Amino acid sequence: MARKSRKNLPQPEQATVSVQFPELDEEKIPTAIYGRLSVEDDEDNESMETQIALVQDFINRSSELNYVDTYFDNGFTGTNFKRPAFTRLMNDVRQKKIKCIVVKDLSRFGRNYLEAGYYIETVFPFLGVRLIAVTDHFDSTRKEDMESLALPIRNMVNTMYAKDISKKVWTSLQRKKEAGYAVGSDAPFGYIRNPVTKRNEIDPETAFYVQLIFQWVLMGVAIFEIARRLTLLKVPTPREWHRKIVEGKEVVTYKKWGETSVRHMLANQTYVGDTINNKSTQKFFAGQDKRDLSKEQWYVAKNTHPAIIARDDFEKVQDILAKNQKVFKTVRAETEQIRTEYQNDLAGMVFCADCGRPMDFDRLPHGAEENKKICYYICRARQADDKCIGHQITEKLLKALVMDQLHLFIVRLSDKRKVLEELRKIEDMQNPVYRAKSEIMSLTDKVGQMAKKREQLYADYVAGVVDSEDYQLIREDYSKQYDGLRAALQRAEAKKVEVEQQIREYLNMTSNLEEHLDDFGFDAQLVKSLVQRIEVSADKRIRIVFGFQDVFADLGKESAGK
Structure with a gap:
């Protein structure tokens, strides 16, 4: 007996089944x-x-x-x-x-x-x-x-x-494919599927747009522009048209056409009257997903239905697409080569000092002469913000200015390091470690004095010098002072450890940075380790925001001034 499809049968929610079910019994x-x-x-x-x-x-x-x-x-x-x-x-x-x-x-x-x-x-x-x-x-x-x-x-x-x-199903499908029947579930955009003959028939409403798309390509219109025009004309996308024809749903909102949809239509040989089958395969028994097959395995039956596009026009379009694809691959390869050769070493760090916008990195123009192959950082705010005139600076000049500022910064750090090393040898309040130790000693002494006061208060209370009410009030005040001094002492001890750690890190880092004083070439790793932001103004002045926190800057200034 013949096997029949179940795709159009209603789902259980839609089916009308004349059965009566008993009321729910919780004991069952x-x-x-x-x-x-x-x-x-x-x-x-x-x-x-x-x-x-x-x-x-x-x-x-x-x-x-x-x-x-x-x-x-x-x-x-x-x-x-x-x-x-x-x-x-x-x-x-x-x-x-x-x-x-x-x-x-x-x-x-x-x-x-x-x-x-x-x-x-x-x-x-x-x-x-x-x-x-x-x-x-x-x-x-x-x-x-x-x-x-x-x-x-x-x-x-x-x-x-x-x-x-x-x-059996696979064998039956293979025979239909070889005979040129359209075995797919849907007809492509521009056609409707005859349910009896299983052949594609022209849909006048959408076939016009298929012809228009191919004509635009022959006229030299870019694919992205074709997609934009279709969207402006409010042409239903293939998916929307399927929902209307197959699912019976009205097109309420017109979606934006994508370049991929246009490309698929331009490459579809069905539009010249041919039926293409066996593009993919699937094993029903194993429950496998569909697998695409190579063009050599396709079944092509020519002139099985009316054509929307003339065969010679279709071939011309394929030549155009192949040529464009070749050009695209060539340009992309050149672009990748350029990106590899001319990398943006200051990516995400360069900003316009006038408007605050990130400055774009523009690589050399394609085909430029060797002496004109220059990269720029460009502020394009002129296109969006009247408050900034827009400007640019060559990558080479910006790197030179940045390295010059870094050398000055390292020299200042080196000078401060020398001052700090001298201060560490002197037991003076300018020495941050000595100052921290002195504070600890002072607080320790105060804590000891407060402890003695509490002991003396208790002795006076036992001897009857202080009555019970005064003892409670004074003891509570002494306890608050004692707890406050103990907390301050703990903070001072923690501060001493922190200062000592900062000094060690500072000396180690500045000592390592001095190794770069004799190297005036651009060092991307050094820049990224020290610089957080580079601001460039229209007159080529730059301001560098360092990510390195100079915790002893004030100390260095005070010491240098004496």
Whole structure:
């Protein structure tokens, strides 16, 4: 008996099934009906209504099952379990909404022997779910059913059946492809598919735009400009047109055309009247995704339907596209070479001092003479902001100015380091470590004095010199002072450790930086380690914001002034 497609059958929410379900009884097992139809199923024996009615009748006659919901996958193969209704069913199972699943037979549950066995023998027992197959007389709660050889044999038969059906479907499709029938589900933009002859027929409304697109290319219009024009003309995109013709939905908003859609249309040989098949392949049995095939494996049947584009015009367009692609690849290769040779060493660091905008890095122009191959940092604010006139500076000049400022900065750091090394040898308040130690000694002495005061207060209280009320007030005041001094002492000790650490880091860093004083070439690593931001004004003046925190700048100034 002929196999029929299930793609146009309504889903369970849309189907009208004349069955009556009993009211929910909380003492019974919450039960779900699961059914499935695929493209291989026979319509007379495996209709959705037939499956649901048979299973529902079984549930109605059962004294321990209580119907909850129906889950039906329409048009999905049984060789894999990535089905929307089955996924929804398993989510409800994990949420304890379903405790029993009833199917017409095990083939409706799945035709993959390994996966079906895994669910039946491992997943469902773990989740505490019961599975019943009505016509196979299978119940997972019966030990004899689970241990019987009939179950794996039946699952294996289902697997082999699916494999056999997949082979038959594949063979049938191959014959149709070789005969030049359009076996795809949809006609390309510009055509409509005749449901009887399975041939493409011209759609006057959209074929006009297909001709217009090809004509624009022949006139030399760029593809991005074609996409822009189609968007301005509010031409429905191929996806929107599909929704209107196939899904019966109105086009409410007109989407923006993309260059990719235009390119696909320009490369589609269907527009010259040819039917192209076997562009991809897929194994139904294994549940594999589609795999694209090379052009040598395509089936091309010429003049199977009316042409929208003349064959010679189509070939001219292909030559134009091939030439443009060649030019694009050449330019891209040159651009990559230029990017590699002329890298932006100050990326993300250069800003306009007048408007604050990042300055763009422009590499040398293509084909420029060797002496004109110069890179610039350019402020393009003139195009968007009247407050800034826009300006540029050559990369070479900017790098020289930056390195000059870095050398001056390193010299200043070196001078401060020498001052700091001398200060470390002197026990003077200008020495930050000595100052920290002195503060610690002072606070330690104050803490000791306060401790003695507290002891003396207690002695006076015991001797009766201080009454109870005064003792409480004074003791509370002394305690607050003592706690404050202890906290200050801890902060001072932490500050001393921090100062000593900063001094070590400062001396180590400035000592390493002195190695660069004799090197006047551009050092990208040095710049990135010290510089946070470079600001360039229209008169070529620069301001450098250093990321290095000179914690002893004030100390250096004071020492240098004395």
